[in-house]
Amino acid sequence: MPITDVFASNVFDEAKxxxxxxxxxxQEMEKTIREGKPLNPKIAEAVAHGMKEWALSKGATHFTHWFQPLTGVTAEKHDSFLNPSKDHSISLEFSGKELxxxxxxxSSFPSGGLRATFEARGYTAWDPTSFVFIKNGVLCIPTAFYSYTGHALDKKTPLLRSMDAINTQALRILHLFGHDDVKTVRTTVGPEQEYxxxxxxxxxxxxxxxxxGRTLFGAxxxxxxxxxxxxxxxxxTRVQSFMQELNSELWKLGVYAKTEHNEVAPAQFELAPVFSxxxxxTDHNQLTMELIQRIAKRHGxxxxxxEKPFEYINGSGKHNNWSLSTDTGMNLLEPGDTPYENAQFLLFLSAVIKAVDEHQxxxxxxxxxxxxxHRLGANEAPPAIISMFLGDELTDVLKAIETDQPYGQKKQERMRVGIDILPKIKKDATDRNRTSPFAFTGNKFEFRxxxxxxSIAGCNIMLNTAVADVLEGFADTLEKADNFEDMLHTLIQTTIKEHKRIIFNGNGYDDSWIGEAESRGLLNLPTTPDALPYSIKPENIELFERQHVLNKEEVYSRYEITMEEYTKIVLIEARTMVGMARKDILPAVSKYTQSLADTLALKKQTGVSxxxxxxxxxEISSYLDKAYVALKDLEAKVKTLEETEDFEKAANYVRDAILPAMSTLRKPCDKLETLVSAEVWPFPTYGKLLFGII
Incomplete structure (x- = not known):
């Protein structure tokens, strides 16, 4: 069947x-979708009826509010359309209220103290800007999730708020440039998915x-x-068959699956969609991850x-390609041909530079x-230090503006925004820098x-909020200016001067970059417990509240949830490691040494070398003893962690004690794998895992 017939066949899109x-x-629904206007409650009943009729025609029997709690995965509770009638027959119903x-x-979702276990009431609210779809015979309604007290309990609610914030402030800027026809500014994303x-x-x-989800042992x-x-x-062939089915299922759900290829590491692959x-x-990426896992099992x-299932080879990331677009088709991060187009581009570019620098x-x-x-900074992914790559040409343009100097062959004495006509900046004016965490790639930024x-919701909430706040400051300044062009030039020039430290076009893998970044005053936060406490800094809470994205309670709840999640994940890993070492590795190696000892004794008895x-x-006995000592140490540390009630102390203990103890146990065990017979090693090796699907 042609792609055009398959695409969005399971989506209640505008055509349906x-x-x-x-x-x-x-027409009312179109306004809501295109302009982000609130849904008119009067039409909800009619929309629900139309959805139900379409869903029934596709064989659906149930509906669900599909939401994204703070677990990192999606959640759904299915209800059938079936309703009993007084005459003991049934009717199929779906009301506007249910929609x-x-x-x-x-009660059982993470809330970070926003509610007690006995406070079970929570609500889901339809996000009409994200199309309803059918998955596994169920009508799925993308929704936001919030508590009885109105606090956001999910990732979608603050994401939508951040999109509203950047829309509001970007429109103010565009109207100053005379774009009164622009009604909406949306951030767009194309997330590349590795697996x-x-x-x-x-x-x-x-x-x-x-x-x-990752290997804790393996030579x-x-x-x-x-x-x-x-x-x-x-x-x-086996992988191609999987990819073909994956594409087909994604296309049915309206996901713009575009690119697929082998990645760098053996058994590693990537799927990339078109921007949305x-x-x-975000919704589509959650569906993509779910379908990748489900369809893979159908193919054995x-x-x-x-992020790092195997040591010694690359881990997997999700590059977040981010841009700003208007409902009239403008890409606000695309250089223009006229002075005003370039001035507008440079202002938005400056806003992103300032936002990334101030909110590293x-x-x-x-x-x-x-x-x-395990992945960041490992010469396979960007370092844990935030910096921006702009490329030589764009960096030279900014330097010319900063210093009021000519750019290139231009004869003007000063480089002045809005008066001089900048040369057309090519999308591919420079090479790609794959070591940069935040790289400009022509008309978008790639957050790597x-x-x-x-979920990509987290990074986009932060990025949208930070840029929205800077745009608000810019708009306040420009709206009060006596001379718009003079203030525009000064604003861009000042921003470049004050925030150029964040621009780095060099090799992020070079050890010297760490020292240079420190001299620039950039943050180096190598681990999760190092980074997460910054979320509750007073100035960051003020930022979230100022842009109406998160309130103080919601910020603190997410801090507690993510710190606890970090501890729980590593605790599960440590317990698993202890079990595998004690029940599998050490007994198998001990049994092997016994066979060696028996052979040794027999040879000595017979006088054979x-x-x-x-x-x-x-050698094996030496490493076996080291493994046992390390095992006992890890067991003791796990017990200490289990008795630590304070979530901040627990997370820091994981970083400082548990992870080093796990590494210490792994080393002798991995060495033992190389010394004993393959027949006695208790589980598949890296060679089998990485090359087993050929």
């Missing part, structure tokens, strides 16, 4: 609305993968990624979305997780720090 809704109802508002149990595929049967034999196999032959290589409005892109494989901490903590800590397993057995037995 036009078919199933009355003309006036459809617009739901009431799931909120690994391994054989299902191999996966089942690894308790670490089952419980934690490097003879071949890794050093030949660079996997990257963009021919996609294997940020809240829709398991998809690993962990928020961008860094938005990607802080236990898994991503998010981990593959995370036993050099191999003696040397092996000594």
């Amino acid at each position: 609305m036009k078919e199933y809704l009355a003309k006036d109802t459809f 617009v508002k739901g009431e799931p149990d909120a 690994f595929l391994i054989d299902l049967e191999d996966y089942k034999q690894r308790k670490d993968l089952l419980y934690t 490097p196999c003879p071949k890794g990624q050093e030949l660079e032959d996997h990257y963009f290589g021919t996609i294997k 409005t940020t809240n829709i892109a 494989m398991v998809a690993l979305l962990h 901490d928020l961008l860094r903590l938005s990607v802080a997780t236990a898994g991503n800590d 720090m998010p981990g593959s397993n995370s 036993a050099t191999y057995e003696k040397a092996n037995l000594d």
